[in-house]
Amino acid sequence: xxxxxxxxxxxxxxxxxxxxxxxxxxxxxxxxxxxxxxxxxxxxxxxxxxxxxxxxxxxxxxxxxxxxxxxxxxxxxxxxxxxxxxxxxxxxxxxxxxxxxxxxxxxxxxxxxxxxxxxxxxxxxxxxxxxxxxxxxxxxxxxxxxxxxxxxxxxxxxxxxxxxxxxxxxxxxxxxxxxxxxxxxxxxxxxxxxxxxxxxxxxxxxxxxxxxxxxxxxxxxxxxxxxxxxxxxxxxxxxxxxxxxxxxxxxxxxxxxxxxxxxxxxxxxxxxxxxxxxxxxxxxxxxxxxxxxxxxxxxxxxxxxxxxxxxxxxxxxxxxxxxxxxxxxxxxxxxxxxxxxxxxxxxxxxxxxxxxxxxxxxxxxxxxxxxxxxxxxxxxxxxxxxxxxxxxxxxxxxxxxxxxxxxxxxxxxxxxxxxxxxxxxxxxxxxxxxxxxxxxxxxxxxxxxxxxxxxxxxxxxxxxxxxxxxxxxxxxxxxxxxxxxxxxxxxxxxxxxxxxxxxxxxxxxx
Numbered sequence: 001x002x003x004x005x006x007x008x009x010x011x012x013x014x015x016x017x018x019x020x021x022x023x024x025x026x027x028x029x030x031x032x033x034x035x036x037x038x039x040x041x042x043x044x045x046x047x048x049x050x051x052x053x054x055x056x057x058x059x060x061x062x063x064x065x066x067x068x069x070x071x072x073x074x075x076x077x078x079x080x081x082x083x084x085x086x087x088x089x090x091x092x093x094x095x096x097x098x099x100x101x102x103x104x105x106x107x108x109x110x111x112x113x114x115x116x117x118x119x120x121x122x123x124x125x126x127x128x129x130x131x132x133x134x135x136x137x138x139x140x141x142x143x144x145x146x147x148x149x150x151x152x153x154x155x156x157x158x159x160x161x162x163x164x165x166x167x168x169x170x171x172x173x174x175x176x177x178x179x180x181x182x183x184x185x186x187x188x189x190x191x192x193x194x195x196x197x198x199x200x201x202x203x204x205x206x207x208x209x210x211x212x213x214x215x216x217x218x219x220x221x222x223x224x225x226x227x228x229x230x231x232x233x234x235x236x237x238x239x240x241x242x243x244x245x246x247x248x249x250x251x252x253x254x255x256x257x258x259x260x261x262x263x264x265x266x267x268x269x270x271x272x273x274x275x276x277x278x279x280x281x282x283x284x285x286x287x288x289x290x291x292x293x294x295x296x297x298x299x300x301x302x303x304x305x306x307x308x309x310x311x312x313x314x315x316x317x318x319x320x321x322x323x324x325x326x327x328x329x330x331x332x333x334x335x336x337x338x339x340x341x342x343x344x345x346x347x348x349x350x351x352x353x354x355x356x357x358x359x360x361x362x363x364x365x366x367x368x369x370x371x372x373x374x375x376x377x378x379x380x381x382x383x384x385x386x387x388x389x390x391x392x393x394x395x396x397x398x399x400x401x402x403x404x405x406x407x408x409x410x411x412x413x414x415x416x417x418x419x420x421x422x423x424x425x426x427x428x429x430x431x432x433x434x435x436x437x438x439x440x441x442x443x444x445x446x447x448x449x450x451x452x453x454x455x456x457x458x459x460x461x462x463x464x465x466x467x468x469x470x471x472x473x474x475x476x477x478x479x480x481x482x483x484x485x486x487x488x489x490x491x492x493x494x495x496x497x498x499x500x501x502x503x504x505x506x507x508x509x510x
Contacts, residue, residue: 027112027129027407028053029202030096030220031183033190033240034211040089042213042224043096047077049223050216052267053129054100057111061125063187064091068123072097072111093190093240095183097127100409114151116158124161124186126154129216130179130200131407133467138175149178157184166239166248169193173237173250178465179258179406181232183214190214190240196251197464198234199258199406199455201272204245205229212240217270228271256455256464260408262447263397264305264368273448278308283446284396284438285312285366292436293317294364294392298357302367302379303327309396310366319364324357324383347378359387369397370426373417377430390433398440399423402461 028050032039043060058080059072069089073080077098097112113125132138132149139145139152144159146152153176160168165186179199184191192214194202205213205226213226221228232238235251257272258265268278285308299321301310314321328350363383370376370393380391399418413419417426427435440459444451457463 027100027127028098028216028220029127029129029181029183029214030216031094031127031185031190031192031214031240032207032211032224033093034207034209034213035092035242036209037207037211039091039094040086043094044077044081044086045223046213046215046220047096047098049219049267051077051098053216053265054098057099058097059099059111059113059127060086060089060094060096061113061115061127061185062089062091062094063123063185065187068115068125068185068187070113070115070125072113074111093185093188095125095127095185095190097183110148110151112150114154116151116154118158118161120162122161122186124154124158124165124184126150126157126182126184128153129181129202129407130195131405132176132178132180133405133465134177153180153182154184161186165189165191166237166246169237170248170250181216188241191237192232192240193237193250194232194234195465196235196254197256197455198231198253199256199465201257201261201266201270202232203228203230204232204238212245214238214240217266218272219267219269222269254464255453257449257453258406259443259447259454259456260397260404260458263443265408268305268308275448280446280448281305281308281396282312284443285309285314285394286316287312287442287446288366288394288396288436288438289313289316291439291442292394292434294434296362296364296390296392298322298324298361299364299366300324300357302365303351305368306366306396309368310364313364313366313394317364322354322357324354324363326352326354328352347375347382351379351382353382353386355386358383360389361387362390362392363388364392364394366394366396368395369400370395370417370430371400372415373426373429376432380431392434393427393430393432393436395435395437397443398437398459399426400458402458404458405463405467406455406457406465408458 030043030046030050032042040060040062047058055076057074058077061068061070071085071089095113099112113127115123115125117123128150135149135152144152144155146155156172157165157168160171169191173193180195181200181202182193192202201216203215203218203221205221205228207213207226213221213224215221218228234253234255235249237248237250239246262277262280266277270277296319299310299314299319301307303325311321383391400416401418403412423435455464
């Protein structure tokens with residue numbers, strides 16, 4: 001195995017977008033088994049389609065049947081893989097990963113795919129979307145040194161990989177608690193497996209010339225020309241080789257698909273349960289218009305995830321739609337150390353108002369969520385400065401009032417304005433003329449999935465997978481570089497206010 005560490009493309013691994021208001025995505029995974037195809041390039045394109053799920057680091061592992069080569073680094077997919085980066089990565093199967101860290105620090109060591117060698121000297125590479133809640137327990141109980149939950153899984157699989165990785169997954173997966181949609185590989189086969197709740201998506205597609213693809217979203221299939229076949233089922237393991245797909249269950253399915261995927265995380269063209277995310281978001285806007293009508297002149301989306309819902313709101317209400325906020329496409333994740341001056345520019349780095357549309361008008365502004373509230377407050381101030389007569393906020397999720405432990409970086413109540421403030425208090429804080437969140441039942445009605453098959457924990461506090469501790473404000477654990485645990489205790493209300501104020505004005509990556 002040749003695992004290559006590239007020099008950082010930039011001096012500081014700090015970015016503007018990571019300091020923003022909204023929830024950060026988790027990770028995207030991609031796997032391909034396609035002898036005769038350029039699997040590394042196809043994986044590159046697959047990760048490109050999944051880039052919205054993680055912009056912190058990217059990596060690809062490729063096998064030619066004899067050895068696994070891993071190339072990973074900090075940065076976006078097109079930064080990590082220059083023209084020469086893929087040329088030497090030849091083989092018949094590959095996996096790829098784009099990451100935002102939810103467990104473990106932001107560092108090259110924690111970039112994925114993770115790689116470990118078996119006692120016999122063979123290799124296992126792994127990419128993981130989600131978050132385990134029993135990582136410390138596994139690491140201590142099984143004496144596995146690691147810096148994050150994905151590395152724990154990889155080391156466990158490598159340890160037990162003989163006689164087969166399939167058997168190792170079947171033995172280890174029942175011990176994992178939390179959300180995990182995983183692609184992994186040895187030198188010969190591609191594997192994928194998903195937690196029994198199926199919190200994070202994972203789909204299988206077929207290439208025109210007979211290869212197979214596994215990806216976090218159907219967009220990852222579309223970009224390489226693969227046709228959707230089915231989902232990896234909750235509690236299922238699949239192995240793919242020249243004989244096709246082998247399936248095995250390690251647990252009975254108990255579906256609790258993440259509801260926030262529909263609201264924010266997934267690309268609009270992703271299809272789940274037979275319905276596109278775009279169609280669901282458009283219906284969310286229609287529901288909002290019925291639940292919270294208001295006299296206004298223009299419906300305005302907050303780019304990008306507000307577009308479909310704003311269109312639905314406009315159609316249902318009869319109020320004209322207009323793109324009154326222009327997104328700067330070149331302000332995304334950078335590795336430039338933000339200065340105080342840049343922070344004060346805040347949302348203006350990301351969005352620009354079209355004064356001709358806004359001036360003197362009563363606006364309905366449609367967004368996907370309000371997490372901390374600071375960006376919404378700045379947005380409204382910017383619209384008023386552009387001449388808005390009234391600003392009415394309409395949000396396509398209920399208040400985010402509870403932490404997520406399953407792969408979204410919303411880990412403490414102190415980060416969430418919806419945890420301790422009423423809707424009226426939030427309205428006053430963001431200085432909107434009115435504020436309405438979609439009802440939970442209204443949101444669910446916009447999806448094809450029944451309530452009892454959805455994880456709604458960040459909205460209603462009902463966690464389908466038990467988390468450690470007596471209540472949701474328990475101390476959170478992350479791993480440092482040496483693999484030891486450190487505790488990050490929920491701050492006091494005063495400290496939370498100070499932290500929120502410090503974050504005010506920093507832009508958000510959609």
